[in-house]
Amino acid sequence: MVNNLERIKDSSLHSLVVGADEAALWIQDGMTLGLSGFTRAGDAKAVPFALVERGKNEKFKVNIFTGASLGSDLDKLLSEAGIINKRLPFQADATMRKNINNANHLFVDQHLSHTAEMIRSSVLPSIDFAIVEAVSITADGMIIPTTSVGNSLTFVSQAKNIIVEINMEHSELLEGLHDLYEPAEQGKREPIPLKKAEDRIGTIGIPFDSSKIKGIVFTNHKDSPSTIVPPDQETQEMANHLMEFLREEVKVGRLTKKLAPIQAGIGSVANAVLHGMIDSEFENLQVYSEVLQDSVFELMDAGKVNFASACSITLSAEKMEQVYGNLEKYRNQLVLRPQEITNHPEIIRRLGLIAINTALEFDIYGNVNSTHVSGTKMMNGIGGSGDFARNARIAIFVTKSTAKGGNISSVVPFASHVDHTEHDVDVVVTEQGYADLRGLAPRERAKLIIENCVHPMYKEQLRNYYEEALTRGGQTPHVLEKALSFHTNLAENGTMLEKVNSIV
Numbered sequence: 001m002v003n004n005l006e007r008i009k010d011s012s013l014h015s016l017v018v019g020a021d022e023a024a025l026w027i028q029d030g031m032t033l034g035l036s037g038f039t040r041a042g043d044a045k046a047v048p049f050a051l052v053e054r055g056k057n058e059k060f061k062v063n064i065f066t067g068a069s070l071g072s073d074l075d076k077l078l079s080e081a082g083i084i085n086k087r088l089p090f091q092a093d094a095t096m097r098k099n100i101n102n103a104n105h106l107f108v109d110q111h112l113s114h115t116a117e118m119i120r121s122s123v124l125p126s127i128d129f130a131i132v133e134a135v136s137i138t139a140d141g142m143i144i145p146t147t148s149v150g151n152s153l154t155f156v157s158q159a160k161n162i163i164v165e166i167n168m169e170h171s172e173l174l175e176g177l178h179d180l181y182e183p184a185e186q187g188k189r190e191p192i193p194l195k196k197a198e199d200r201i202g203t204i205g206i207p208f209d210s211s212k213i214k215g216i217v218f219t220n221h222k223d224s225p226s227t228i229v230p231p232d233q234e235t236q237e238m239a240n241h242l243m244e245f246l247r248e249e250v251k252v253g254r255l256t257k258k259l260a261p262i263q264a265g266i267g268s269v270a271n272a273v274l275h276g277m278i279d280s281e282f283e284n285l286q287v288y289s290e291v292l293q294d295s296v297f298e299l300m301d302a303g304k305v306n307f308a309s310a311c312s313i314t315l316s317a318e319k320m321e322q323v324y325g326n327l328e329k330y331r332n333q334l335v336l337r338p339q340e341i342t343n344h345p346e347i348i349r350r351l352g353l354i355a356i357n358t359a360l361e362f363d364i365y366g367n368v369n370s371t372h373v374s375g376t377k378m379m380n381g382i383g384g385s386g387d388f389a390r391n392a393r394i395a396i397f398v399t400k401s402t403a404k405g406g407n408i409s410s411v412v413p414f415a416s417h418v419d420h421t422e423h424d425v426d427v428v429v430t431e432q433g434y435a436d437l438r439g440l441a442p443r444e445r446a447k448l449i450i451e452n453c454v455h456p457m458y459k460e461q462l463r464n465y466y467e468e469a470l471t472r473g474g475q476t477p478h479v480l481e482k483a484l485s486f487h488t489n490l491a492e493n494g495t496m497l498e499k500v501n502s503i504v
């Protein structure tokens with residue numbers, strides 16, 4: 001293990017250096033931990049790993065709060081170790097998902113901009129230990145975060161104790177990339193002075209009270225690379241439909257070729273959409289998002305994106321090498337902020353974002369389910385999709401029209417769980433086409449969604465449902481006793497199709 005005290009520029013803190021195993025011993029049953037980490041980037045690693053080891057011989061449970069999902073298989077390991085009481089605000093791990101759905105531990109699925117606010121106002125349990133990954137500690141008392149900011153600023157400002165993990169794998173060139181700003185308490189708050197994606201409004205590091213620093217741990221665990229799935233035919237088709245929609249917006253004069261700052265969720269579709277912009281006529285683009293994936297850096301290389309603001313950088317192994325090996329090249333075009341700021345309603349509305357997120361399913365009126373499979377089983381969580389959709393200039397949801405080899409239609413009569421109501425959903429896109437729902441009444445929406453977005457296998461079934469619903473009347477017609485018939489069919493017959501044999 002490399003132990004480089006030069007990264008702790010305030011020498012009065014040198015005596016606080018400890019091993020991860022020793023630091024993990026300070027954590028007691030019932031405590032709440034605020035861990036750095038957002039979508040595999042910048043997570044505290046050494047102390048959580050040591051805590052997992054401790055859990056093999058000792059019975060204890062802690063609450064784990066983070067920015068979003070953790071990398072290095074930490075969500076899996078913490079969940080398997082049986083040491084979690086409650087986890088929030090997001091996760092994306094198969095083992096943890098299973099444990100959540102089997103009620104082995106609790107999970108609170110939260111809008112990602114809400115966690116910091118709830119900690120500051122004591123709605124959530126207070127943070128006993130903030131454990132945050134850092135590049136270094138400055139001489140004037142600031143923790144320089146690494147590849148994500150997430151909720152670290154609030155964890156550090158609110159925690160009773162702080163453990164800093166200095167990760168020697170990260171270059172000191174990351175210093176200067178971050179912009180840390182924490183709003184004052186509600187009722188005493190000024191407007192957040194961020195008017196453009198590239199504005200800097202805070203400090204380059206996380207200020208801290210040195211009396212709260214309990215220990216400093218050195219580590220050299222790398223961030224986990226993302227596993228980018230290359231665009232397939234369907235994601236490419238979705239990207240094409242979305243571009244078609246954006247071109248229409250430019251044609252009618254609501255947008256220019258610069259579009260508006262773009263937020264794109266994680267995953268293959270978002271990546272395909274952004275990738276598709278490389279060869280497009282769009283230019284001088286800006287990104288104001290949560291996570292920066294490979295495609296944003298490809299757009300920068302192609303001269304299409306001139307600035308990107310986010311709270312985390314999550315890259316494939318290959319891209320990591322390229323970006324972190326050439327940080328000088330990208331530094332002036334990047335800023336990393338707390339997720340409270342990247343996802344803040346005030347700023348999203350002010351900048352007028354185009355928000356692109358993924359749905360599991362949506363219904364014929366445009367209500368979107370992003371989290372619960374068949375209305376009950378947690379997938380990952382709402383993440384920032386609600387923060388963005390509720391406040392964006394244009395809230396777009398994308399999904400393939402079918403899942404599981406065609407046995408599931410992603411367009412259903414009635415969403416089995418609603419994360420984004422019809423009021424927050426502007427455009428829905430599948431590989432079949434798009435439906436621009438803005439300004440449409442429910443009956444107009446249903447027709448457009450069924451005709452433009454549904455897979456041909458399910459079109460007739462949905463038309464029949466809607467026609468029967470019309471005979472019942474109402475502003476938003478439904479046949480209530482059949483509203484979940486697609487889902488009950490799936491549970492009983494393994495397919496949403498009415499006739500099992502009709503799958504091609």
Ligand code: COA
Nearest residue numbers: 265266267357358359360361370380382383384385403404
């Ligand atoms: N019912 C059941 N399962 C479904 C489904 C449906 N209607 N639609 C998709 N799935 C399954 C897929 O089959 C796939 O399963 P697999 O992992 O076993 O292959 C899985 O869900 C993921 O679907 P995929 O089409 O590969 O999309 P994705 O990887 O982009 O994930 C979400 C889609 C919705 C799960 C994901 O985007 C998410 O968690 N979103 C919510 C959080 C969010 O939006 N974050 C970004 C905000 S900034």
